[in-house]
Structures are given as structure tokens and as C-alpha cells.
Amino acid sequence: MSQERRNPGRTGGNRGSDGRRGGDRDRRDERGRQRNRRSVGQRKFSASAPSQRTRATDPARLAAFRTLRAVTSDDAYGNLVLPEQIRRLGLNKRDAALATELAYGALRQQGTWDAVLARCVDRPLAKIDPPVLDALRLGTHQLLAMRIPDHAAIDQTVGLTRAEIGAGPSGLVNAVLRKVMAKDLESWLTELTQGQGEIDRLSVETSHPAWIVRALKQALAIHGRPASELPELLRADNEAPKVHLVALPGLADLSGALEQGAIPSPLVPGAAVSGGGDLHRLADVQDGTVRVQDSGSQLVARSMVAAEPVQSGERWLDLCAGPGGKAALLAAEAARHGAHLLANEVAEHRAGLVRQALETVPEQAWSIRVGDGREITAEDAQNSTGQTGFDRILVDAPCTGLGALRRRPESRWRRTPQDLAELTVLQTQLLATAADALKPGGLLVYATCSPHAAETAVAVDDLLRTRTDLTLVDAGPAARAAALPGALDGEADPTKAYAGPNSGRADAGATTLQLWPHVHGTDAMFVAHFRKRPVAKTDQA
Ligand SMILES: C[S@@+](CC[C@H](N)C(=O)[O-])C[C@H]1O[C@@H](n2cnc3c(N)ncnc32)[C@H](O)[C@@H]1O
Structure with missing residues (x-):
């Protein structure tokens, strides 16, 4: 959690005996004039009307506001828009950090802030002009989640509204934010969740759609984790992920990154957790041999290599390779072992990213195919040896991304059960x-x-039901061989024995793997290993 972020619900020092923030409340009408002075108390607040307060919009808030606008109106991705805004507005490091906390924080916690705002306006939120609603979300995030003085949060948000939307709505923004600041987060959450069941309560408290809370609860259960971990898992989605690094095997090491303050990964070899230094200054980062990659993703790719000794001449396929994170690691391993990787990606621009990712790896170790993975055949494995069929295939499938919600701040509001x-x-x-x-x-x-159960355990089960030529094999030993000693032991054991409807089969008891942000500090990656056995066609379902 950001240093600037308030510890939710621990702002009581600034709270009056009635649970309201400050104990020094201020009431203004929509034009910002003070009224109802009996309840005003001692709050230190600018006496000026909104029209006389902050005129210049500070660039960090402007960058955050524009990011929210692009996300809300144009369906843009926050993590692509914000860096562009930071560049365009020339933000220094401090302002860039503030803009990031504001934009990503407001997007992630939109569910909670909207529940608060719904109590502070006299109409449904859907009836509020979207730019005004975005400004209100930014203001609410500053008031309830950051160590920004209330007067600055309100003045700046009102100033931003006036400059970017118009003078008209600035009075409304001022009035609504004053209602928001009247209570601290803990008091708001108590009020909003009164009488609610677990799912709805957690949905508001941790800012997730209820269907996702329900799905994650079920996911914990099917992957063998205690239900009591649910709040911790949901809270982990609201934390900014640490930046993980990988040194491509045989091509680089992490000495430069470690000198810059990175610390070795506790999970996988050849990986580190960045210490926050400017990575782009590192020569290895510039030439692409040290890359940013979640260590959970590294473990997935490494588990494919560690499953059995690699024979020279093996043909590997990464069926869904874009943007190329796992492909780069696999290609580097292929180069070391005399194997070859075919990296396939359907989207042309993402295939371009795969090419960039692979450029640093000796070219005889890889090739790229741009096309639908559903059209690949065993003949695509052919090389000079004329081999038909791939020895190892990674299907890192397009999915809902419910295990990487912390990375894409708005995605939880975009995804639907459909x-x-x-x-x-x-x-x-x-x-x-x-x-x-x-x-x-x-x-x-x-x-x-x-x-999600449908993308993990159920997918495994469906595959085993329809493909009698496949056997589920134990992913646990491969993952342990790929991980650092002891990293997957005890509480951190991510394996679970398969127990689907087909558990009477020979593969009953083989383990699949589920990583978790709140346990392993990684994305919630799921991994299953299957082995194809020679079968007569008539045996197939
Ligand atoms: C989860 S991402 C893969 C991430 C990648 N393995 C990595 O580590 O960087 C899934 C990818 O599958 C691609 N994809 C979607 N439909 C596909 C299809 N029919 N055939 C091949 N790739 C597809 C998406 O464009 C996306 O790049």
C-alpha cells in the first residue's frame, strides 16, 4: 500500500465522537458558502467560495483525471493512458507517483467510492455527468484513502472541476465532497455494510463486484485454501504489485539490478524484486536480457522446462504467446538446450511485442507464427528433421484475468460473467x-x-473427460524443481490433488498448482500438466 495511503479505518485521530471526521465539520451550500454554522465546529477550512480558490489544476491530478476520463468514456486501459499522460504533462517523479496513486487507487476502489457517493448525492450516480462523477471519485479517494489534508483534497478537486469541466458543476463537487469528508472510511464502511451478508459486505469493503467476490471464495475452496483468507486475497488486489525481474537464463544475470537495490526473489531462481530504482538505466534491461515479469509467470514457464530433462532437438510451442513474457524465458531455455520454440500469437500487434521480446535470444532457437492458435497442427512442428508433433506445448490461455486484478485497475469493473x-x-x-x-x-x-473454477479445475476436468489420450501428471514436482528450495512448502504449498468427477482414473491424485497474490506475492496463476499417451483413435471419446 502506498506510503501516502491512509490505513483504512484507522483515521480516528481526526474523528469526532459521533464518528464524523475532523470533529470540525463545515457546511457549505452548493456555491461554497458556509451555512448551518452550529454544526461547523472548528474545522480549518478555506473561507473562500470555490470560485475564489485554487485556479490552477496541479498536473498530477490532471493526469489522474484524464486517465479516469479515458477509462470511463473511451474504454481505455488505465495502465496505458496514465504513463502517456505523465509523459505529456512532464511530471517529475514525485508527481508521477501521486498521479499513479490517484488514478489507479480511484479506479480500483471505485466500487467503495461509488457506494459512499451514492449516499451523498440526491440522484442515482448514473444520472451524474460522467466527468463530474470521475472528479468526485478522485476527490473521494483523496479524502478517504490518502494522507492529503481535506482542504487541499477539496480545493484541488473543485479547481480541477472548474478548469476541466466548467464552473457550473464545481459547486456540486464542493458540496458532495464535504458530505464525504464528514465521516472517515471506517464509519462509512460500517454504515454502508450494516445488515449485509458476507459477499455484499466484502464487495463494498474491498471494492470488488459481488460476482467476483463469490468466484474468488469458490476458487479458494476448490484450490484447498481456507475460506478465512478471502478478505486478505481481496485486499491484495488493491495493492500495487511489486515489480519482478527475470534474467533470461544463459543471457544475463541480475548483478546490475541487485546493485540498484533489487532483492533476490524468494520464489524462483534468476529473479528479483525491484527496489524501485530506474531500471531503464540498466544495460541488461535496455538490451532485453533482464525483463520485467511476474515471478508467478516465471514459475509457470520454468515448470514446463523442469518437468523432465530437455533433449536437444525438442520442438516447443507457446500457443498464445503475446506479449511474449513466457516466450522469452522459454526461448532462452530452448537456446541453452538445443531446442526450438515456435511462439504463436493471433493479434498482429501483440505478435510484434513477442518479436521484440525474443530479439535478444539467439535466433536459431525460436520462430514466430501469427495466426489463430486453433489452426495449428502437428505439422507446424516440422523442422529440418521432419518431426511431426511438438514435444512440449504451453497454452497460456486468454482468460478473465481474475488473478491479475491488481495489475489492471479497471478490469474488475469491465469483466462480466458473460x-x-x-x-x-x-x-x-x-x-x-x-x-x-x-x-x-x-x-x-x-x-x-x-x-476461477471454470477456467481451472473445471477446464482440467473437461479436458480429461473429452481426451482419453491425455493424462494429468503431477505439476508439483516440476514446480518445486523450478522454484527455490522450500519456497513452495508449508503455508505456501500451491498444489492440490486432482479430485474431479474423473478421479477414479489413473491420474487421480496428480497435482495442479494455484498461486495467490496474498500468499506468494504473484498473480494468481493456475498450472496443470498433461502427458499425451499413444492411443488408438477408437479409444477417444
Ligand atoms: C494470457 S495472454 C498470454 C501471455 C503470454 N503467454 C505471456 O506470458 O506474455 C493470452 C494471449 O492469447 C492471445 N490469443 C487470444 N486468442 C487466441 C487464439 N485464438 N490463438 C492464439 N492466441 C490467442 C491473446 O491475444 C493474448 O496475447
Whole structure:
């Protein structure tokens, strides 16, 4: 959590005996004039009307506001818009950090802030002009989640409204934010969640749509974690993820990053957690041999390599490679072992990113295919040796991303249960194609950055039901071989024995892997390993 962020619900020092913030409340009418002075108390607040207060919009708030606007109105991705705004407005490091906390914080906590705002306006939020609602969200985030003095939060937000939207709504913003600041976060949450059941309460408290809270609760259960971890998991989604680094095996080491304050990863070898220094100054980062990559993703790719000794000449396929994080790690490993990686990606611009990611790896170790992964065949594995079928295939499938919500601040509000229906069909088709393209005896690694049951345990079960030529094999030993000694032991054990409807099969008891942000500090990656065995066609379902 940001240093600037208030400890939610621990702002009592600034609270009156009635649970209101400050004990020094101020009431103004919509024009910012003070009224109802009996309840005003001693709050130190500018006596000037909004029209006389802050005129210049500070650039950090402007960058954050423009980011929220682009996300709300244009369906843009916050993590792409904000860096562009920071560049365009020429923010220094401090302002860039403030803009990031404001924009990402307001987007992540939009659910909580909207619940508060709904109590402070006299109409449904849907009837508020969207730019005004965005300004209110930014103001609320400053008041309830950051160590910004109330008067600065309100003055700046009113000034921003006046400059970017117009003088008209600035009075409304002023009036509403004063209602917001009348209570601290703890008091708001108590009021908002009174009488609610667990799911709705956590939905408001941790700012997640209720369907996602429900899905994550179920995911913890099916992957063998105690239900009591749910609040911690949800809170982890609201934390800014640490920046993890990988040194591509055989091409770089982490000495430069470690000198800059990075610390070695506790999870996987060849990885580090950035200490916050300017990574782009490092020569290894510039030439792409040291890359930013979540250590959970590193573990997934490394588990495919560690599953069994690599034979020279092996053909590997990364079926859904864009933007190329795992492909870069796999290609570097392929180069070391005399194997070859075909990296496939359907979206042309993402295939371009894969190319960039792979450029630093010796070119004989990889090639790129741009196309639908559902059209790949065993013949695509052919090389000079004429081998048909891949030895190892990674299907890092397009998914809901419910395990990486902390990375994409707005995604929880965009995703719907309907997405799940479409994505699970695509996942099934990609897995079927991969199974066909696999050599008998070959290894299929299925991964998602979602712990949702439909994309994990149910997907495994469906595959085992429809493909009798595949056997689920234990992912635990491969993951342990890929991880640092002891990193996956005890509380951090991410493995769970398969126990689906097919558990009477020989593969009952083989483990799949589920990582968690609140346990491993990674995205919630799921991994299952399958082995293809030679079967007569008539045996297949
Ligand atoms: C979860 S991402 C893969 C992340 C990647 N493995 C990495 O580590 O950087 C899924 C990718 O699958 C791609 N994709 C979606 N549909 C596909 C299809 N039908 N065939 C191949 N790739 C597809 C998406 O464009 C996206 O780049």
C-alpha cells in the first residue's frame, strides 16, 4: 500500500465522537458558502467560495483525471493512458507517483467510492455527468484513502472541476465532497455494510463486484485454501504489485539490478524484486536480457522446462504467446538446450511485442507464427528433421484475468460473467488443438492468470473427460524443481490433488498448482500438466 495511503479505518485521530471526521465539520451550500454554522465546529477550512480558490489544476491530478476520463468514456486501459499522460504533462517523479496513486487507487476502489457517493448525492450516480462523477471519485479517494489534508483534497478537486469541466458543476463537487469528508472510511464502511451478508459486505469493503467476490471464495475452496483468507486475497488486489525481474537464463544475470537495490526473489531462481530504482538505466534491461515479469509467470514457464530433462532437438510451442513474457524465458531455455520454440500469437500487434521480446535470444532457437492458435497442427512442428508433433506445448490461455486484478485497475469493473462463457469455449478449443499438435508422450502445460473454477479445475476436468489420450501428471514436482528450495512448502504449498468427477482414473491424485497474490506475492496463476499417451483413435471419446 502506498506510503501516502491512509490505513483504512484507522483515521480516528481526526474523528469526532459521533464518528464524523475532523470533529470540525463545515457546511457549505452548493456555491461554497458556509451555512448551518452550529454544526461547523472548528474545522480549518478555506473561507473562500470555490470560485475564489485554487485556479490552477496541479498536473498530477490532471493526469489522474484524464486517465479516469479515458477509462470511463473511451474504454481505455488505465495502465496505458496514465504513463502517456505523465509523459505529456512532464511530471517529475514525485508527481508521477501521486498521479499513479490517484488514478489507479480511484479506479480500483471505485466500487467503495461509488457506494459512499451514492449516499451523498440526491440522484442515482448514473444520472451524474460522467466527468463530474470521475472528479468526485478522485476527490473521494483523496479524502478517504490518502494522507492529503481535506482542504487541499477539496480545493484541488473543485479547481480541477472548474478548469476541466466548467464552473457550473464545481459547486456540486464542493458540496458532495464535504458530505464525504464528514465521516472517515471506517464509519462509512460500517454504515454502508450494516445488515449485509458476507459477499455484499466484502464487495463494498474491498471494492470488488459481488460476482467476483463469490468466484474468488469458490476458487479458494476448490484450490484447498481456507475460506478465512478471502478478505486478505481481496485486499491484495488493491495493492500495487511489486515489480519482478527475470534474467533470461544463459543471457544475463541480475548483478546490475541487485546493485540498484533489487532483492533476490524468494520464489524462483534468476529473479528479483525491484527496489524501485530506474531500471531503464540498466544495460541488461535496455538490451532485453533482464525483463520485467511476474515471478508467478516465471514459475509457470520454468515448470514446463523442469518437468523432465530437455533433449536437444525438442520442438516447443507457446500457443498464445503475446506479449511474449513466457516466450522469452522459454526461448532462452530452448537456446541453452538445443531446442526450438515456435511462439504463436493471433493479434498482429501483440505478435510484434513477442518479436521484440525474443530479439535478444539467439535466433536459431525460436520462430514466430501469427495466426489463430486453433489452426495449428502437428505439422507446424516440422523442422529440418521432419518431426511431426511438438514435444512440449504451453497454452497460456486468454482468460478473465481474475488473478491479475491488481495489475489492471479497471478490469474488475469491465469483466462480466458473460465473458467467462466465451473464454471457456475458446480455452477448450485451444486445448483441443494443442492436444492434437502434441507428439505422443509430449507434455501439455495449461496456464491461466485466473483462479476461477471454470477456467481451472473445471477446464482440467473437461479436458480429461473429452481426451482419453491425455493424462494429468503431477505439476508439483516440476514446480518445486523450478522454484527455490522450500519456497513452495508449508503455508505456501500451491498444489492440490486432482479430485474431479474423473478421479477414479489413473491420474487421480496428480497435482495442479494455484498461486495467490496474498500468499506468494504473484498473480494468481493456475498450472496443470498433461502427458499425451499413444492411443488408438477408437479409444477417444
Ligand atoms: C494470457 S495472454 C498470454 C501471455 C503470454 N503467454 C505471456 O506470458 O506474455 C493470452 C494471449 O492469447 C492471445 N490469443 C487470444 N486468442 C487466441 C487464439 N485464438 N490463438 C492464439 N492466441 C490467442 C491473446 O491475444 C493474448 O496475447
